Amino acid sequence: MDFMKYALIEAEKAMEAEEIPVGAIVVKDGIIIGRGYNQKEKKSNPTEHAEIIAIREACSNIGDWRLNGCEMYVTLEPCPMCAGAILQSRISRLYIGTFNKDMGACGSVVNLVDNRRLNSFVNVIWTYDERCSDILKIFFHLKRNGILQKRRL
Amino acid sequence: MDFMKYALIEAEKAMEAEEIPVGAIVVKDGIIIGRGYNQKEKKSNPTEHAEIIAIREACSNIGDWRLNGCEMYVTLEPCPMCAGAILQSRISRLYIGTFNKDMGACGSVVNLVDNRRLNSFVNVIWTYDERCSDILKIFFHLKRNGILQKRRL
Numbered sequence: 229m230d231f232m233k234y235a236l237i238e239a240e241k242a243m244e245a246e247e248i249p250v251g252a253i254v255v256k257d258g259i260i261i262g263r264g265y266n267q268k269e270k271k272s273n274p275t276e277h278a279e280i281i282a283i284r285e286a287c288s289n290i291g292d293w294r295l296n297g298c299e300m301y302v303t304l305e306p307c308p309m310c311a312g313a314i315l316q317s318r319i320s321r322l323y324i325g326t327f328n329k330d331m332g333a334c335g336s337v338v339n340l341v342d343n344r345r346l347n348s349f350v351n352v353i354w355t356y357d358e359r360c361s362d363i364l365k366i367f368f369h370l371k372r373n374g375i376l377q378k379r380r381l
Numbered sequence: 382m383d384f385m386k387y388a389l390i391e392a393e394k395a396m397e398a399e400e401i402p403v404g405a406i407v408v409k410d411g412i413i414i415g416r417g418y419n420q421k422e423k424k425s426n427p428t429e430h431a432e433i434i435a436i437r438e439a440c441s442n443i444g445d446w447r448l449n450g451c452e453m454y455v456t457l458e459p460c461p462m463c464a465g466a467i468l469q470s471r472i473s474r475l476y477i478g479t480f481n482k483d484m485g486a487c488g489s490v491v492n493l494v495d496n497r498r499l500n501s502f503v504n505v506i507w508t509y510d511e512r513c514s515d516i517l518k519i520f521f522h523l524k525r526n527g528i529l530q531k532r533r534l
Contacts, residue, residue: 272444272445274447275436275466280428287427288426294427308462308486313427315461346484347483
């Protein structure tokens with residue numbers, strides 16, 4: 229199952245809303261239980277990142293803050309806030325589409341997900357998915373050239 | 382002005398709700414624009430920490446995700462998620478009541494708030510306030526002894 233595709237569908241929703249296109253989903257036993265895309269500008273809230281929203285929806289759906297046994301697929305390496313949220317939620321496995329050289333907290337700038345002192349038990353799998361890096365390249369190209377339009381890419 | 386008192390009032394609300402008693406407020410130009418207390422269990426959401434809630438309320442009140450120039454008072458050293466949220470929000474100054482030896486991300490376990498690579502511009506001031514450590518001690522004492530009751534302490 230190409231679950232990263234569903235995280236990318238979320239990232240496209242962010243693109244449509246002229247937000248930095250990042251998407252995330254939470255999967256439990258092969259079923260998507262949480263979806264999120266970056267809505268920082270729309271909601272005027274710096275915590276409304278894809279991962280936080282996906283975790284919130286997943287927890288709401290199962291009625292528990294513990295996501296042990298769940299997987300997250302995220303198109304971009306989480307920032308420290310989101311990596312911290314992933315630890316708090318006890319997500320078991322994290323699939324990351326591409327790295328974040330500016331704010332990545334899974335190894336690129338800092339590493340919060342492989343730190344025994346933080347009790348981090350998450351397994352990280354880098355998929356190096358060109359679709360995940362391409363959508364960001366397209367977004368920033370359009371943004372730089374002032375031609376970003378609200379349409380499905 | 383003893384702003385930490387107002388963060389402690391939030392922590393007391395968490396205590397009443399039998400949550401780990403942590404409270405936070407956001408102050409802009411001497412006025413409290415955001416308040417939050419830990420509601421992780423009540424909301425079944427691991428991201429509902431005091432700081433995240435206080436930031437959300439502050440941003441909602443000013444209609445902007447940028448909290449430059451604002452101060453946060455928090456009773457307990459933020460975890461990685463919350464320290465990351467503080468960076469994302471661009472809060473300028475952070476007053477911390479007491480340290481968190483298990484999950485503290487402002488120096489105790491990791492340090493996200495003094496990291497040039499993360500573009501962190503927050504000034505951290507440790508107040509070492511006994512009221513902030515005492516409320517936690519009382520909570521865990523009551524919890525251990527099974528005598529936690531829903532009443533104002």
